[in-house]
Amino acid sequence: MTIAWYLAVSAIVFTLGAVGVITRRNPLVVLLCLELMLNGANLALVAFSRMWGNGDGQILAVIVMTVAACEVCIGLGMIVAIYRSRLPIDVDELRELQG
Amino acid sequence: MATTTWGWLVLAFPLLGTLSVAAGYRRLPGRSAGWIGTASVLLAFIASIGALLSLQGHVPAHRELVSSLWNYASTVGIDAQMSILVDPLSVFMILVVSGVSTLIHLYSISYLQDDRGYARFFSYLNFFVFAMLLLVLAGNFLVLIIGWAFVGAASYLLISFWYRRTTATRAGLKAFVINVVGDVGLVLGTYFIFKHTGTLDLLRTFHSAGAPVAFGAHHNHGDLVAGCVLLLVGAFAKSAQIPLHAWLPDAMEGPTPVSALIHAATMVTAGVYLIARMHVLFELAPAAQDVGAVVGAATLLIAGTIGLAQTDVKRIIAYSTMSQIGYMIMGVSVGAYAAGLFHLMTHAFFKALLFMAAGSLIAAMAGEQSLDRMGGFRRALPFTYGSFLIGGLALSGIPPFSGFFSKDEILLVTGERGGWHWALYVIGYMGAALTAIYTFRLIFRAFHGEPVPAARELEAGTPHHGAPSNPMTGEPEDTDVGFPGPTHTIAERALTMRVAMGALSVGAIGAGLIQIPKVDFLVTDFLRPSFADTSLYEPHTRNGLLVLGLVLGAALGLAGIALAYRLWVVRPGSAAAIGARLRPLWDLFVHKWYFDELTDALIVKPALRAGSFAQSTFERLFVDETLIGGTTALVRAGSAAVRAAQTGFVRYYAALLLVGVSGVGLYFLLQS
Numbered sequence: 001m002t003i004a005w006y007l008a009v010s011a012i013v014f015t016l017g018a019v020g021v022i023t024r025r026n027p028l029v030v031l032l033c034l035e036l037m038l039n040g041a042n043l044a045l046v047a048f049s050r051m052w053g054n055g056d057g058q059i060l061a062v063i064v065m066t067v068a069a070c071e072v073c074i075g076l077g078m079i080v081a082i083y084r085s086r087l088p089i090d091v092d093e094l095r096e097l098q099g
Numbered sequence: 100m101a102t103t104t105w106g107w108l109v110l111a112f113p114l115l116g117t118l119s120v121a122a123g124y125r126r127l128p129g130r131s132a133g134w135i136g137t138a139s140v141l142l143a144f145i146a147s148i149g150a151l152l153s154l155q156g157h158v159p160a161h162r163e164l165v166s167s168l169w170n171y172a173s174t175v176g177i178d179a180q181m182s183i184l185v186d187p188l189s190v191f192m193i194l195v196v197s198g199v200s201t202l203i204h205l206y207s208i209s210y211l212q213d214d215r216g217y218a219r220f221f222s223y224l225n226f227f228v229f230a231m232l233l234l235v236l237a238g239n240f241l242v243l244i245i246g247w248a249f250v251g252a253a254s255y256l257l258i259s260f261w262y263r264r265t266t267a268t269r270a271g272l273k274a275f276v277i278n279v280v281g282d283v284g285l286v287l288g289t290y291f292i293f294k295h296t297g298t299l300d301l302l303r304t305f306h307s308a309g310a311p312v313a314f315g316a317h318h319n320h321g322d323l324v325a326g327c328v329l330l331l332v333g334a335f336a337k338s339a340q341i342p343l344h345a346w347l348p349d350a351m352e353g354p355t356p357v358s359a360l361i362h363a364a365t366m367v368t369a370g371v372y373l374i375a376r377m378h379v380l381f382e383l384a385p386a387a388q389d390v391g392a393v394v395g396a397a398t399l400l401i402a403g404t405i406g407l408a409q410t411d412v413k414r415i416i417a418y419s420t421m422s423q424i425g426y427m428i429m430g431v432s433v434g435a436y437a438a439g440l441f442h443l444m445t446h447a448f449f450k451a452l453l454f455m456a457a458g459s460l461i462a463a464m465a466g467e468q469s470l471d472r473m474g475g476f477r478r479a480l481p482f483t484y485g486s487f488l489i490g491g492l493a494l495s496g497i498p499p500f501s502g503f504f505s506k507d508e509i510l511l512v513t514g515e516r517g518g519w520h521w522a523l524y525v526i527g528y529m530g531a532a533l534t535a536i537y538t539f540r541l542i543f544r545a546f547h548g549e550p551v552p553a554a555r556e557l558e559a560g561t562p563h564h565g566a567p568s569n570p571m572t573g574e575p576e577d578t579d580v581g582f583p584g585p586t587h588t589i590a591e592r593a594l595t596m597r598v599a600m601g602a603l604s605v606g607a608i609g610a611g612l613i614q615i616p617k618v619d620f621l622v623t624d625f626l627r628p629s630f631a632d633t634s635l636y637e638p639h640t641r642n643g644l645l646v647l648g649l650v651l652g653a654a655l656g657l658a659g660i661a662l663a664y665r666l667w668v669v670r671p672g673s674a675a676a677i678g679a680r681l682r683p684l685w686d687l688f689v690h691k692w693y694f695d696e697l698t699d700a701l702i703v704k705p706a707l708r709a710g711s712f713a714q715s716t717f718e719r720l721f722v723d724e725t726l727i728g729g730t731t732a733l734v735r736a737g738s739a740a741v742r743a744a745q746t747g748f749v750r751y752y753a754a755l756l757l758v759g760v761s762g763v764g765l766y767f768l769l770q771s
Contacts, residue, residue: 095747
């Protein structure tokens with residue numbers, strides 16, 4: 001099986017995630033979609049790693065997963081904090097950071 | 100001890116005096132500040148005598164000694180050292196400066212005894228003497244400029260000594276500003292000379308200026324004339340010559356000993372010294388010499404006519420100072436170096452004496468200075484009257500007083516030059532007659548005639564006490580620090596004042612005897628090594644001219660006194676009648692030839708108008724609106740554009756990020 005298939009799946013997953021990040025308004029879903037994007041990238045990394053026959057890409061994929069876990073922790077924490085202060089759970093409503 | 104060591108000591112003592120008095124001004128009890136100040140200047144005088152004796156021990160050809168303490172800068176083409184030049188000319192000057200200054204310090208001990216700024220006064224006074232000594236001892240242009248500027252600063256401090264008097268602070272400012280004009284002239288002149296000689300050292304400058312490489316073989320090299328004329332600007336400002344004279348009469352706002360010290364005996368002679376010191380350069384630039392001679396002659400005549408019409412005692416003497424300095428400037432500019440410096444010395448004696456006597460007279464009037472309110476002080480102030488008379492006779496050039504010999508010698512040398520110098524000769528003798536008239540107008544009006552109430556009170560034994568007020572404007576004042584003290588001291592009641600005036604009287608009477616034509620040439624002989632390189636120096640007097648000059652001088656002086664006696668003693672009021680008949684001329688004299696008004700119209704008003712134009716137009720429209728306003732508007736517009744991008748929509752940021760990263764990715768894909 002050529003690497004193209006793996007890359008195609010990776011690209012589809014990544015694009016799905018990106019479209020989700022841009023279009024969805026629920027921060028929970030946005031976080032999920034971010035995970036999709038990261039894992040799309042991970043897939044590509046692992047595929048390339050197999051193709052070249054060395055483990056660097058796989059190590060990078062593990063690091064990406066670790067970072068993703070941290071990011072999800074912070075993201076979920078923020079969502080809980082937003083919920084606790086009775087703010088709308090909607091990324092479009094949370095726009096105080098404008099210039 | 101080496102000759103130059105004496106020179107350094109001359110500088111060190113007044114500096115130590117000013118520092119110690121300044122540091123201890125709170126702790127010095129009573130009049131000790133005055134005694135410390137006097138002692139330090141006296142020590143400087145003694146060191147000057149040491150320098151004189153030590154200098155006379157050298158053979159005449161080796162009487163120009165330079166000593167340097169340290170290098171300021173020694174780079175390519177510049178040799179700036181802290182060096183002094185001890186030669187007959189500078190020793191002559193330090194003797195006159197420190198000698199007369201000692202007596203004036205002595206006088207001030209009593210004269211200012213109740214002033215609240217007593218210690219400050221002596222600190223300033225010592226600093227002034229230090230600055231003047233530094234000026235005359237300077238061994239290169241740099242030290243000369245430093246001393247020159249110090250003298251200007253010291254005169255500002257002393258003129259504005261009563262700093263709560265608005266008129267005094269204004270006068271101080273005026274003196275300082277005009278002196279700075281002179282400083283600029285001196286610095287620029289130095290530059291023009293340095294450009295060609297390549298050295299700042301005085302002796303080396305003279306040496307290389309004489310060589311044809313520096314300024315060419317011809318006289319009147321353009322840069323040299325420019326340099327010398329600029330030096331003259333400095334000399335005119337310091338010596339109060341037209342048109343930079345306006346500060347001197349106003350400087351009479353300072354305490355009277357200040358007038359005696361810096362505006363009669365020492366500071367104003369700096370210009371004369373400068374021309375004499377630079378005579379090598381000036382002789383290579385006869386055009387500059389002519390400028391100096393003409394301005395000196397014009398000043399002596401104009402100042403004399405103004406002195407005729409003033410009523411303020413100190414201002415009359417100030418104008419007579421201007422006039423006498425005019426003689427000296429004219430003298431050293433036509434080559435009468437020894438005569439000019441001789442007149443400088445005798446003038447220092449009799450002018451300091453006159454100012455001291457005027458101080459005593461003003462004290463008897465409790466600060467009042469107007470001649471219109473004085474009269475009949477002859478019996479009330481016998482000692483002051485005597486001093487005034489001696490000073491007046493010397494100033495008028497009556498034989499055998501000192502002024503007679505020195506003034507006539509200047510005019511004699513001027514006449515010997517021939518040609519158009521005869522005009523200067525005639526102006527000089529006209530000035531001599533005027534001098535006698537205005538001097539004795541002052542004496543007759545103040546001391547003769549009906550005694551005024553203040554004189555009667557003094558005769559009865561109770562000095563007059565007026566309410567303290569500004570003698571110029573009549574504004575009431577108090578006697579706290581910044582204004583004159585509560586009591587006034589007359590010479591008759593203060594020993595130190597009498598001692599100082601007595602010593603100066605001896606000088607005013609006898610100083611002329613050291614240089615009598617055809618008899619002795621003490622000054623000429625002493626100064627000869629400093630003027631070894633000029634052909635004009637040696638006197639080659641025609642007997643006829645000499646006799647004519649002496650007779651003319653004495654006759655004009657006596658005639659002036661007789662005229663003054665007739666106008667103001669025999670028939671008081673006849674002077675006013677003459678003044679009324681010659682109204683335009685009299686107005687011209689009373690208004691000081693409208694020089695103040697002219698300066699006002701030509702310089703002060705345009706400067707003010709330019710200033711207000713710059714403020715209203717340049718500063719408001721260009722600086723405030725264009726530069727500052729433009730910058731802020733630019734930043735504001737830029738930040739508004741950037742701010743508009745910051746919407747706060749997270750999804751929008753994410754989309755931008757995606758688009759951006761995709762764009763960069765695509766770019767590199769297409770590149771490869």
